[in-house]
Amino acid sequence: xxxxFNPRTLxxxxxxxxxxxxxxxxNGGETPQPKSDYKGELTNTANNVITETYKTxxxxxxxxxxxxxxxxxxxxxxxxTVKTAWREARSPWxxxxxxxxxxxxxxxxxxxxxxxxxxxNAIDALLASSEPITATLLATNDDARGFHTIExxxxxxxxxxxxxxxxxxxxxxxxxxxxxxxxKTQQLYDGWKASGGNYAANFINAGENGSLYxxxxxxxxxxxxxxxxxxxxxGNGKIEDPLNGNGxxxxxxxxxxxxxxxxxxxxxxxxxxxQNVYLGDYAAxxxxxxxxxxxxxxxxxxxxxxxxxxxxxTKIESIPGTFTNAIANNRNEVASAxxxxxxLQTTLESELKPLIQNLK
Amino acid sequence: xxxKLLYAIPIGILLISCQDDNETxxxxxxxxxxxxxxxxxxVHSATSIAFETPAPNMTAKNLALHxxxxxxxxxxxxxxxxxxxxxxxxxxNNKTCIECHPKDGRAAFPxxxxxxxxxxxxxxxxxxxxxxxxxxxxxGFGLQLQNQAIRNYEPELKFKVTYTDIVETLADGTKITLKxxxxxxxxxxxxxxxxAMLSPRIGPPVFGLGLLEAxxxxxxxxxxxxxxxxxxxxxxxxxxVWDPVAEKMAVGRFGWxxxxxxxxxxxxxxxxxxxxxxxxxxxxxxGVDQSNxxxxxxxxxxxxxxxxxxxxxxxxxxxxxxxxxIDSPQVQKGAEIFETIGCAQxxxxxxxxxxxxxxxxxxxxxxxPYTDMLLHDxxxxxxxxxxxxxxxxNEWKTRPxxxxxxxxxxxxxxxxxxxxxxKNLTEAILWHGGEALKSxxxxxxxxxxxxxxxxxxxxxx
Numbered sequence: 156x157x158x159x160f161n162p163r164t165l166x167x168x169x170x171x172x173x174x175x176x177x178x179x180x181x182n183g184g185e186t187p188q189p190k191s192d193y194k195g196e197l198t199n200t201a202n203n204v205i206t207e208t209y210k211t212x213x214x215x216x217x218x219x220x221x222x223x224x225x226x227x228x229x230x231x232x233x234x235x236t237v238k239t240a241w242r243e244a245r246s247p248w249x250x251x252x253x254x255x256x257x258x259x260x261x262x263x264x265x266x267x268x269x270x271x272x273x274x275x276n277a278i279d280a281l282l283a284s285s286e287p288i289t290a291t292l293l294a295t296n297d298d299a300r301g302f303h304t305i306e307x308x309x310x311x312x313x314x315x316x317x318x319x320x321x322x323x324x325x326x327x328x329x330x331x332x333x334x335x336x337x338x339k340t341q342q343l344y345d346g347w348k349a350s351g352g353n354y355a356a357n358f359i360n361a362g363e364n365g366s367l368y369x370x371x372x373x374x375x376x377x378x379x380x381x382x383x384x385x386x387x388x389x390g391n392g393k394i395e396d397p398l399n400g401n402g403x404x405x406x407x408x409x410x411x412x413x414x415x416x417x418x419x420x421x422x423x424x425x426x427x428x429x430q431n432v433y434l435g436d437y438a439a440x441x442x443x444x445x446x447x448x449x450x451x452x453x454x455x456x457x458x459x460x461x462x463x464x465x466x467x468x469t470k471i472e473s474i475p476g477t478f479t480n481a482i483a484n485n486r487n488e489v490a491s492a493x494x495x496x497x498x499l500q501t502t503l504e505s506e507l508k509p510l511i512q513n514l515k
Numbered sequence: 516x517x518x519k520l521l522y523a524i525p526i527g528i529l530l531i532s533c534q535d536d537n538e539t540x541x542x543x544x545x546x547x548x549x550x551x552x553x554x555x556x557x558v559h560s561a562t563s564i565a566f567e568t569p570a571p572n573m574t575a576k577n578l579a580l581h582x583x584x585x586x587x588x589x590x591x592x593x594x595x596x597x598x599x600x601x602x603x604x605x606x607x608n609n610k611t612c613i614e615c616h617p618k619d620g621r622a623a624f625p626x627x628x629x630x631x632x633x634x635x636x637x638x639x640x641x642x643x644x645x646x647x648x649x650x651x652x653x654x655g656f657g658l659q660l661q662n663q664a665i666r667n668y669e670p671e672l673k674f675k676v677t678y679t680d681i682v683e684t685l686a687d688g689t690k691i692t693l694k695x696x697x698x699x700x701x702x703x704x705x706x707x708x709x710x711a712m713l714s715p716r717i718g719p720p721v722f723g724l725g726l727l728e729a730x731x732x733x734x735x736x737x738x739x740x741x742x743x744x745x746x747x748x749x750x751x752x753x754x755x756v757w758d759p760v761a762e763k764m765a766v767g768r769f770g771w772x773x774x775x776x777x778x779x780x781x782x783x784x785x786x787x788x789x790x791x792x793x794x795x796x797x798x799x800x801x802g803v804d805q806s807n808x809x810x811x812x813x814x815x816x817x818x819x820x821x822x823x824x825x826x827x828x829x830x831x832x833x834x835x836x837x838x839x840x841i842d843s844p845q846v847q848k849g850a851e852i853f854e855t856i857g858c859a860q861x862x863x864x865x866x867x868x869x870x871x872x873x874x875x876x877x878x879x880x881x882x883x884p885y886t887d888m889l890l891h892d893x894x895x896x897x898x899x900x901x902x903x904x905x906x907x908x909n910e911w912k913t914r915p916x917x918x919x920x921x922x923x924x925x926x927x928x929x930x931x932x933x934x935x936x937x938k939n940l941t942e943a944i945l946w947h948g949g950e951a952l953k954s955x956x957x958x959x960x961x962x963x964x965x966x967x968x969x970x971x972x973x974x975x976x
Contacts, residue, residue, distance in 0.1 A: 280594075373561055376562050
């Protein structure tokens with residue numbers, strides 16, 4: 156019995172210390188209490204992780220649009236460039252799903268960019284019509300725009316589309332779809348950056364007048380809730396539905412990025428989104444983040460979270476072959492990855508969130 | 516567990532030990548009990564997920580159904596035939612529950628194009644009553660106007676809005692310009708009857724609905740004062756509406772005019788009318804007899820019975836966010852003003868639920884929705900002139916106010932009232948008329964500080 160907490164002793168000690176902290180001085184005012192300041196963590200996370208992720212997304216959306224505009228039907232190299240550009244753009248988007256609050260939600264950008272499933276009938280009917288296909292027209296139908304519509308055109312339903320398979324009309328659609336897509340990524344980046352909508356200021360100035368967050372702790376809690384939300388989505392949605400959605404058996408049609416076979420990358424990038432927010436690191440920048448707050452309060456928990464994030468990414472990436480194949484033929488490996496994600500989610504919910512919520 | 520306890524204790528002590536005895540606000544209302552806004556379903560969250568969090572007191576079985584319903588609430592429907600989520604339309608207003616109830620909250624009035632996909636639509640009917648006393652569908656258009664259609668089908672029509680300015684002046688000289696919307700229709704697929712009435716709607720938050728459904732009918736009826744026999748200027752009338760599942764008349768609880776008896780009917784109606792998704796309650800497409808409304812696929816109902824049940828349970832069991840800052844003197848003063856100028860006569864703070872079969876988490880709870888669940892004459896300014904069962908053209912159901920202070924954070928706007936015409940809380944109050952005119956006039960007479968206290972209270976909810 157080396158360590159023993161007697162709650163009553165604890166209570167007495169705490170009460171005593173708080174009575175001291177609240178005692179009035181001679182002038183009737185309260186003695187200032189030392190208050191922790193998390194502005195550094197919030198500023199770095201908002202500017203260098205969140206806003207920068209959206210900047211990368213927008214840069215790569217521009218690259219995707221350029222690749223589509225340069226595409227010549229039948230040119231395999233061009234087609235590979237387009238496919239690579241789609242994957243490159245997909246990665247920062249998935250790395251942004253750990254923070255699905257703010258303009259991405261309130262301005263309807265998420266459904267415009269990432270609506271799923273694709274409405275194949277709507278797309279085919281538009282292709283068959285004589286109507287000019289423009290970005291403005293596509294903006295009226297979320298199910299026929301964005302990542303998965305573009306994915307459908309460049310991989311096809313079976314994932315084996317060839318550069319010569321595309322028609323002029325499909326290329327017209329692709330050009331409109333990538334232009335529309337880039338306009339939304341621009342809107343998203345502009346919504347956060349200081350010279351635009353400056354949503355980042357809500358985090359940087361949390362607890363001050365003008366911020367949506369009435370305290371820094373609330374803003375930090377928003378970061379944690381965003382991490383939990385995507386861990387839940389990956390574990391209980393994105394992996395669960397294709398793995399077990401058919402009465403405990405595989406349901407291949409429930410896989411989100413199945414045309415491109417990009418799902419494993421999607422899931423790993425979702426967990427990286429958690430990692431980036433937690434560490435306050437993105438690309439070349441390594442700044443203050445939740446990890447610094449946690450380390451100061453509970454170094455063991457910090458290690459645990461970092462390890463569980465790494466484990467989840469490793470297990471997702473070590474699923475053999477494509478996710479489409481694995482849900483039928485390597486179910487144990489998929490389940491193992493799912494367990495790692497759920498374990499991380501539990502830690503975030505039951506250990507990280509209470510610690511953050513109860514910060515002073 | 517010890518660590519959790521360790522963090523929980525100082526908060527409690529702080530609340531007690533740091534009260535400042537020298538500056539006791541005048542007539543502060545003790546709001547301690549109201550912290551549990553949803554009783555045991557209360558969630559202590561004030562971030563973007565505060566409306567979409569499951570009630571923390573659910574059974575494991577119900578939580579599993581809730582989570583299944585959560586996924587279905589976000590399902591996006593597409594043109595049939597398709598492998599996943601088929602059956603959209605042929606005519607519809609939106610494609611997924613979550614777009615009209617974003618983050619389970621409130622839809623914004625569409626900025627720019629009123630016909631863009633949004634949480635806004637128009638109801639319609641022609642004069643008269645149907646066999647159950649309900650509104651008579653507009654021939655060729657039904658009771659709800661669908662301004663969207665799948666490719667190669669024609670929407671019923673398009674919406675149009677113009678505005679008339681109304682200027683209100685507060686006692687401190689502040690001038691507020693309200694924009695009164697005037698709705699009309701364009702481009703009907705067939706002749707739109709000249710006598711058809713229109714009434715606008717915006718998607719409201721969906722948390723806490725189970726608690727409201729579990730209020731005993733007798734409790735709602737006990738607050739009625741149809742002829743204002745107590746002479747306080749406030750009547751209050753329950754709507755009585757047709758429940759096609761129970762096949763009987765029942766107290767209306769949901770919808771802006773309380774024209775729907777249960778969350779099941781509300782959900783089933785939204786699937787059918789908002790998205791064109793047939794289900795076991797409403798297995799026939801909204802426009803089945805119209806040239807633009809029948810997909811001819813014979814695939815009804817388009818969703819499994821279990822999906823409707825999961826979504827219904829989901830909406831019944833979302834947690835209610837706790838208020839914030841209830842120990843702030845300004846908030847407490849605002850709560851007192853809320854009582855003294857009469858807001859609380861209709862926005863009744865406390866309600867109690869009875870037993871709700873199958874969902875113990877919402878049964879026998881004391882909670883704080885700030886609604887009496889009754890219809891009130893709200894004056895000409897808000898009137899839609901379209902009766903709906905017992906609700907006349909001037910009457911609307913008292914809206915719950917819980918969670919209203921989180922709208923800006925969660926939904927990025929503060930478009931309030933049945934069509935989002937009020938752009939903030941002050942405007943929403945100024946739109947009140949009819950039975951609420953006296954309270955509105957009292958609000959206008961408040962000092963700037965008292966007005967800010969009242970708003971601080973509302974924003975604490």
